[in-house]
Amino acid sequence: MYTIDQLNKTYAAILKRQKFVGSELDYSILEQHKILLQKLAKLGNSGITVFDLYQEKHVFSSYNMGMLFGYDLNLIEEGGNAYFNTRIHPNDYVVLTQNGILLFNFVFALPITERMDYKLINEYRILNSDDNYVRVIEQHQALELDNHGNVWLALSVMDISPNQDEYQGVKYQLLNYKKGKFVSSFPESQQSSISGLTKREKEILKLIRDGLLSKEISDKLFISIYTVNTHRQHILEKLGADNSIEAVNYASQLGLLK
Secondary structure (H helix, E strand, O other): OOOHHHHHHHHHHHHOOOOOOHHHOOOHHHHHHHHHHHHHHHHHOOEEEEEEOOOOEEEEEOOOHHHHHOOOHHHHHHHHHHHHHHOEOHHHHHHHHHHHHHHHHHHHOOOHHHOOOEEEEEEEEEEOOOOOEEEEEEEEEEEEEOOOOOEEEEEEEEEEOOOOOOOOOOEEEEEEOOOOEEEOOOOHHHHOOOOOOOHHHHHHHHHHHOOOOHHHHHHHHOOOHHHHHHHHHHHHHHHOOOOHHHHHHHHHHOOOOO
8 A cells, every 4th residue: 555655756756757958948938838828728717827847846737726726826836736635535645646647657668659648537526615525537648848858848628527426436547639539548567566566676686686686686687787777777767766775765665576
């Protein structure tokens, strides 16, 4: 069972896999989007936000987020991501964070030319202005890539769900909207490991747990020590760990080393 802290740490580590060059990002593009998105919010009566993966914060919220969903626009400005998260039902937040991890693992594995072709549609509960939980439908997709193919700006469009029946859990769908086809689920290889560790990385991590040094792992797996050390670095990045001991402990808690 994943804890909130573990999931948040994994999510943060995934975001840091992208390497941005801040001086190359043209924020005039965002300003142009803001004008159009405010119009879209008014026409569609939807709540719209934009998340900047370089700054790791929301950089736009439509004027009607308060009217539609009870968000305090001042607190959005002051509290940012943390404020948004406090409005989500705690049980749903766990599943949504897992979905976010799976989505980024999925998107980062795609060719750059296909990274803007998909959207994740979640249905879950948030607090409204009366402090009651209501179901909403939120669509996430890439809005802008940087010059290197990194997902830079992510778009979210939120609406009140027509389904306000008794709680039935978080629902999600992954849609290739360029082809008009739903993906039934995230690839099994991603679902089996929320961290995104490959089979080889888990194998090496188990040997690290058993006390083997890089040279010993190299000899045992018949690969170069350079390859072993590269895998070790990827493991730390994916798990958001500072060292091998922390990576082993974290992976064990997630049940990845059974």
